[in-house]
Amino acid sequence: MSSNADSVFNVVSPTSTSSVRALHVGQRVSLSGIIVTARDLAHKHLVESRPQELRDILRGAFIYHCGPVAVPDGSGWRISSAGPTTSAREEQYQADVIREYGIAGVIGKGGMGQKTAAALAESGAVYLHATGGAGASLAASIKEVVSVFYLREFGVPEAMWVLRVENFPAVVSMDSHGGSLHQIVYQDSLAARTRLII
Amino acid sequence: MVFYPEREHVISLISRASSDIPADVRTALEGSLDVAAGNAAVIVHEILDNCALASCQQVPICQDTGIPTFYVSGPVDMDRARLIEVVTSAVRDCVKSGILRPNAADALTGINTGDGTGDGIPQVYFDCAETPTITVDLLLKGGGCENAGIQYSLPDLTLGAGRDIEGVRKCVIDAAFQAQGAGCAPGILGVCIGGDRATGYAVAKRQLMRPLVEDGTPGQFAGLEASLLASINSLGIGPMGLGGFPTLLGVKIHAVSRHPASFFVSVSYGCWATRRRRLSVVSDGGWLVT
Numbered sequence: 343m344s345s346n347a348d349s350v351f352n353v354v355s356p357t358s359t360s361s362v363r364a365l366h367v368g369q370r371v372s373l374s375g376i377i378v379t380a381r382d383l384a385h386k387h388l389v390e391s392r393p394q395e396l397r398d399i400l401r402g403a404f405i406y407h408c409g410p411v412a413v414p415d416g417s418g419w420r421i422s423s424a425g426p427t428t429s430a431r432e433e434q435y436q437a438d439v440i441r442e443y444g445i446a447g448v449i450g451k452g453g454m455g456q457k458t459a460a461a462l463a464e465s466g467a468v469y470l471h472a473t474g475g476a477g478a479s480l481a482a483s484i485k486e487v488v489s490v491f492y493l494r495e496f497g498v499p500e501a502m503w504v505l506r507v508e509n510f511p512a513v514v515s516m517d518s519h520g521g522s523l524h525q526i527v528y529q530d531s532l533a534a535r536t537r538l539i540i
Numbered sequence: 541m542v543f544y545p546e547r548e549h550v551i552s553l554i555s556r557a558s559s560d561i562p563a564d565v566r567t568a569l570e571g572s573l574d575v576a577a578g579n580a581a582v583i584v585h586e587i588l589d590n591c592a593l594a595s596c597q598q599v600p601i602c603q604d605t606g607i608p609t610f611y612v613s614g615p616v617d618m619d620r621a622r623l624i625e626v627v628t629s630a631v632r633d634c635v636k637s638g639i640l641r642p643n644a645a646d647a648l649t650g651i652n653t654g655d656g657t658g659d660g661i662p663q664v665y666f667d668c669a670e671t672p673t674i675t676v677d678l679l680l681k682g683g684g685c686e687n688a689g690i691q692y693s694l695p696d697l698t699l700g701a702g703r704d705i706e707g708v709r710k711c712v713i714d715a716a717f718q719a720q721g722a723g724c725a726p727g728i729l730g731v732c733i734g735g736d737r738a739t740g741y742a743v744a745k746r747q748l749m750r751p752l753v754e755d756g757t758p759g760q761f762a763g764l765e766a767s768l769l770a771s772i773n774s775l776g777i778g779p780m781g782l783g784g785f786p787t788l789l790g791v792k793i794h795a796v797s798r799h800p801a802s803f804f805v806s807v808s809y810g811c812w813a814t815r816r817r818r819l820s821v822v823s824d825g826g827w828l829v830t
Contacts, residue, residue: 411603423603452722474724475602475813476590527783531775535717538771539710
């Protein structure tokens with residue numbers, strides 16, 4: 343399998359652990375299939391209430407740290423903006439969610455911490471980094487709003503939106519082998535900083 | 541005679557600021573592709589594609605439309621209450637129509653006010669100028685990059701930064717390093733040397749309104765701005781902090797007077813989605829957004 347930064351790996355969600363284990367940091371991914379948005383309230387609910395209704399949807403699929411802008415469209419919904427939100431806020435819950443629901447991975451922005459990294463390695467999951475601020479173009483990759491959970495309880499940005507996407511672009515920044523692009527960049531930039539600030 | 545902006549004019553200002561990336565920022569992003577490679581180049585392409593799509597469809601470039609910050613310039617006797625009212629009602633209208641996301645929350649409970657306004661939101665600053673023309677500058681700056689700002693008090697022993705230009709240089713490099721691309725790199729750093737704790741941050745944020753390429757005689761800090769841009773890009777933090785080039789598009793520095801006992805270096809971190817536009821209400825009652 344090529345690790346050339348120019349090649350893009352197509353991943354269909356839900357996916358298998360073996361497919362996820364084949365991904366390594368720095369690889370580009372084009373994701374198609376089911377992703378489910380989850381922000382602060384959703385993560386807290388998933389860990390504290392352990393709801394049954396989402397288990398089948400989440401198994402092997404990807405959670406997306408995103409509070410979309412959604413507007414009613416006929417009998418359904420249209421997502422007009424869907425960029426990632428900062429993932430660090432979910433660090434306290436993420437490892438539990440990975441283990442409990444068997445998700446293939448998490449899509450977000452800015453990476454996550456050691457607890458999540460350990461769960462990624464243990465469970466065979468990955469962290470995919472989407473381009474922050476690219477709300478319009480990421481929304482364009484959403485082809486269908488399949489369903490939405492907890493809309494009344496949590497409101498539009500915090501509800502769990504089940505979305506079917508096509509060619510959603512992302513980069514593997516934390517893999518299931520302990521690799522972290524964030525750690526690599528931190529160490530390299532620290533060395534550069536030390537040379538500049540003596 | 542002074543001509544005041546109407547609510548519709550401010551709505552146009554907000555809408556354009558939210559959906560049309562300024563030309564100088566787009567040019568800088570396109571220019572970075574001469575050097576950017578690998579995943580970094582891919583991310584810059586995604587950013588540019590997103591900007592083109594947002595402009596074409598007149599939808600927000602980024603779903604976090606930030607806290608609207610208005611800088612109003614006009615004659616000394618301009619009616620401030622009237623201006624605050626018109627920008628505030630325009631913000632409410634834009635939230636209703638989906639141009640702006642409601643981003644005003646109670647400080648302690650986090651409960652969203654729902655209409656995009658709150659105590660101190662939108663922010664409105666006033667400058668007096670010897671002109672009958674009122675201009676309204678708008679900056680939309682998201683929460684993620686706001687969180688990446690930082691303020692240093694010199695001397696700073698951990699950085700070995702003294703109360704001099706070399707100390708300032710170390711602070712700005714450290715600020716970019718600490719952010720590690722959070723706040724959606726590659727953006728712009730606004731820097732204020734001097735002031736107090738409050739004005740330092742306010743002046744630093746105001747520097748984000750300056751175009752990346754400025755006409756006329758180079759300012760006092762033009763050389764430092766250029767060398768800091770090069771230094772910070774040499775950190776290799778890259779777009780989104782995923783490595784490579786560019787880490788930053790520009791640095792804009794301004795100095796104001798300080799108390800002799802204080803020496804603050806304040807850094808306002810702007811994301812790549814530098815959403816800034818100007819509404820001018822010209823003397824014959826016409827108006828335009830630039």
